[in-house]
Amino acid sequence: VKASKRKTPVPRSRSARDGSPVRSFTLAEAARAVSGRVAGPAGLRLTGLESLERAGPKDLSWIADSGRAEQAAASRAGAFFVSDASAAGGRPSIVVANPTVAVAIWLAHLHPPHRPAPGISRGAHVDPGARLGTGVSVAAGATIESGARVGAGTVVGAGAYVGRNAEIGENCRLFPLAAVLEGCRIGARCVLHSGAIVGSDGFGYVWDGTAHRKIPQLGIVRVEEDVEIGANAAIDRATFGETVIGRGTKIDNLVQVGHNVVVGEHALLCGQAGIGGSSRIGRGAVLAGQAGISDHAEVGDRATVTGQGGVVRGGIVPPGTVVSGMPTAPHREFLRRAAWVARLPELARRLDALEKNARSSEER
């Protein structure tokens, strides 16, 4: 369920994304980048990062945990990220707290994302009343409206949109066709993937006897720093005040966040999850794929709603728990119930037998 628990797939020494080859590096250089300690020849020269199974003598690899001892011994890798020097069996290694984290850091070091040149492209539409920090890059077809502020180093991709009085922090990335609408605020180092919409109107109406009359949506969305928002996700502005996405939270593709929702820090909202109006999602909570949280509900800190789980209106998921099903139940209970439901034909047969037995004993 947890995205962060996904197995890291097999790397290649060459980025498929941009076709760039990986330059060679020394063990010492890699250790420095990941704040690790070299165990072995610091000057050892390597050229790629590969899984234990695929690595050759010129590749760095990693031993994620002690359960990988056998594969590690069999691996042809030239060196390893390890959490314990002994894990590498005396072969060259870099000792770090968490080898998988080291892989993430080292990959980011080897393959920095392409960064377009700073400046406003011909074909970009930047209102004279917008304020852009130093080093901002605005691509063709992008629009930045009056009163908007874009922090230093931020990249605004082709066709992306920054509305009136919106504020984008430093070193953000708006991928092509992402949009931040009027008055919304995005913290530093956020990433908005293509088609992500921040600040659409909340779904608020009141029946006036003949029609659904719109309740003006006057609030904003405030996205704190280090948040990532997936492709074609939609985050609604608050009716009043703020819809909030907490610091470090990661939102996957096609996720819906309703008006006045508050998502805590470091939450994970997986693909196609949806959150109704005014609900609260706790710090470190996880909504797995297609999970649905109704209006005015609460998912506690570090709680998990598993895939397709449905929390009803006003429902509460206690902190730290894992819940499943619609309506949700504790995950183990959900599994037990599913198992019992599968046994219903058998239970019914036993009931038939007992009834038959009872009838025949009465006849006796």
Added chain:
Amino acid sequence: VKASKRKTPVPRSRSARDGSPVRSFTLAEAARAVSGRVAGPAGLRLTGLESLERAGPKDLSWIADSGRAEQAAASRAGAFFVSDASAAGGRPSIVVANPTVAVAIWLAHLHPPHRPAPGISRGAHVDPGARLGTGVSVAAGATIESGARVGAGTVVGAGAYVGRNAEIGENCRLFPLAAVLEGCRIGARCVLHSGAIVGSDGFGYVWDGTAHRKIPQLGIVRVEEDVEIGANAAIDRATFGETVIGRGTKIDNLVQVGHNVVVGEHALLCGQAGIGGSSRIGRGAVLAGQAGISDHAEVGDRATVTGQGGVVRGGIVPPGTVVSGMPTAPHREFLRRAAWVARLPELARRLDALEKNARSSEER
């Protein structure tokens, strides 16, 4: 479930969206705007609209229903929208049929949405063969193709798209990056939020022995007046004829409407709901979040499918009913079944006990 039943959140005297302060107003002025009757000093000057709990002496507030009598008595508000003059306990008030409706009207009056200046922006792409009504505003990066007609007063946002021969009514709003594709028709006063796509091809193929062969999608989408379509929603064109969205219907973010669907008037399709091809959704029906209606199904007038409910292919939801679950059952029945499933371990234990008892009586 019903979006229109959501509690109205706490307002502020200042719009977060555009930062504009609220100008002061008299009781008489507010009463006139909402077609209400003043009970008290018509010249009383106020500056904001706040909930009972937050309002101060300069704020207008509202008493939504008689259940709010206690909070109303305790409120420091300067005046109230009420449905019954006595509810305000003799304090200044404006008597209206529905105080929540009055709030919606008065907020729209206080905070009209920002309207860009009429005209075609530099950087907009308007085909000479398109016809634009008076006062139309077309933002940079927007495209309007040949043969398209855009009604007077309509706003076409940045990067939005109006296809060949499409027709947009008067006083519509296409938010940035919304799209109305070839030949589709949008009625007056409709709102399309960012990323909403009207007129994508229906999902129709026929297996020809070696491949899924596309059935050309030759129809259109016809959206009647006063419809709102949420961010990143997708409404498919009909194979032939029309996919129809009825007058006054409100569609939330990320909703999917398949080809040849007909949605009645004043329906509510909540976030991430989906409707398969050729289904009919009745007048005033509600699809709650993530509800799924399969192909060729029918949801009756004023019926509700609750969150994540699934109506199977060809299924029928009778008018006025509330259904839940997958496959759907009447909501109460769904709750009863869920309660029984939760009791399955207990039922199984009782069955065990009866069997044991039966065995021992046979042995006797």
Added chain:
Amino acid sequence: VKASKRKTPVPRSRSARDGSPVRSFTLAEAARAVSGRVAGPAGLRLTGLESLERAGPKDLSWIADSGRAEQAAASRAGAFFVSDASAAGGRPSIVVANPTVAVAIWLAHLHPPHRPAPGISRGAHVDPGARLGTGVSVAAGATIESGARVGAGTVVGAGAYVGRNAEIGENCRLFPLAAVLEGCRIGARCVLHSGAIVGSDGFGYVWDGTAHRKIPQLGIVRVEEDVEIGANAAIDRATFGETVIGRGTKIDNLVQVGHNVVVGEHALLCGQAGIGGSSRIGRGAVLAGQAGISDHAEVGDRATVTGQGGVVRGGIVPPGTVVSGMPTAPHREFLRRAAWVARLPELARRLDALEKNARSSEER
């Protein structure tokens, strides 16, 4: 469930999409287009294609299968597509292997989609380092980045995006606001509907003790030929290597495909279906609307997951099977269980009666 099994709705002799009238044609001309055999007067002149019920003497119609014999006899159609000459009862007809396929072919022949003129529109943003084949059309507001290659005859719609080093095959169509991001590859004759995003980052993070650290997503998406991707769908790039969409696969609106997923050839992914990271979807498999496939799961060749079905992490759906529910079970088993759950109150009553009976016999 199968999109390809949807009834073909009623056609019109005029395309609603572009308002173009249908020119007249002879029986021979239609037979030639669909590789059929004329049975009757080859020179018979017709003007439209209509269903059996709606067709008049100037219309061609079709008899989908032998179950339609009665309607066929009653139809006023001037001629028919048939699979067996006798089906038309001696009236003029065109004999083909599959009449519905003939309808699809003939409609495509009668109503070719509008094709904008080749060339780069004023207002398009094409990097000098991009390579465009002959006859490519690029609309206003579209962007094609450096190193991108676009095959001959491909149409890039308004506001669409082709990223650095991306490759688009021949005769593709990118509808307005579709995006193919850096390095991704699209095969020949693919269609990307508006808002479809190919190549957004996979959702991969590792918890580093204080934050979710991003695992760089260095791979690409490879879409093979003849694939169609629906409006506002999102296909993530692989962490390393490739996310693959197999040849001839059709993807509906708002579908999510996670990183490193491999979808086989000729699969159908219906509206709002979602696939977690590293899962495999077999050749010819069908995911019905809102079906969810968790991470590292496997759906076998020609298997079907019905609407809202949920395959758990690592789950396996055997080839050729039909599964339903969350967690999934064989479809018949799912229906049986649902029926038993509906009977739970009755089972409980019978259990009560047996217990009462047991108590009273003990008292005796």
